[in-house]
Amino acid sequence: MNDPIDATSPVPDGPGPAPSADAPTRPGALLHVDHVSKVYGSGHTAVTALDDATMAVDQGEFVALLGPSGSGKTTLISIIGGLLSATSGTVRIGDVDVTALSRRELTRFRAERVGFVFQSANLVPFLTARENLLYVATLVKTPKKAAQQRADQLLEELGLADRAKNLPEQLSGGERQRVAIGRALMNDPDLVLVDEPTAALDTALGRQVVQLLRREIKDRGKTGIMVTHDLRMVEYTDRVFEILDGHLTHVEEPSALKH
């Protein structure tokens, strides 16, 4: 089979004025994270996983969130996507204050506007690749025919048309990640959040998955945040944020990052 993945060249820098992590009202930004902290537990067992994080990401940008194990990456994107509540601070996506939504509103908001790709793909094991995509469409009540067309188109774009009827256990690691990308895009979200999509893949396959992710995000005008601890994946993104011990900074010169 021909490899459907093209080598989209990375864009050296995002549009607009000089980017700053500390820009809670950045014009044109889809996402604003404003002074967000997260403390797990309490008393002497309390862990500050995120300390006063502020960032803004533009509509159409694909940014990297880089940091070592335990630095707070998953915590941050879980708060951004409304899977976890912040201890303090606010997250806005478009004109919605995610941190102010009720549980019920959050469930709906997540299904409609946010797509997640988890580290371990997290597919439903007893559903085929195609059914994993169709399932999330039922959460937002997409008419069946439209959902089927969309699922088939995504599977085609992701090079999975001939794997549509396979269960996750009958797919390779890279194929599973591609199904997870399709699932994340299924409901046409504004924001795509990706947690270490390449952790279980070798470098070549990891690059393919990230290139594909970039292409889908750019072609569809989505905004994407990709968590990674792999510097080699950073080149496929527009801007880089670094997180160390819960402290978030914007990296002004990604080329200065050391391998």
Ligand SMILES: Nc1ncnc2c1ncn2[C@@H]1O[C@H](COP(=O)(O)OP(=O)(O)OP(=O)(O)O)[C@@H](O)[C@H]1O
């Ligand atoms: N539910 C929890 N309860 C207590 N501490 C937690 C919890 N979840 C995470 N932590 C702690 O918060 C810190 C940040 O965790 P997080 O999962 O955000 O890190 P990460 O950067 O995603 O790491 P990795 O690269 O290993 O996935 C770590 O010190 C971790 O031990």
Ligand SMILES: [Mg+2]
């Ligand atoms: Mg993590």
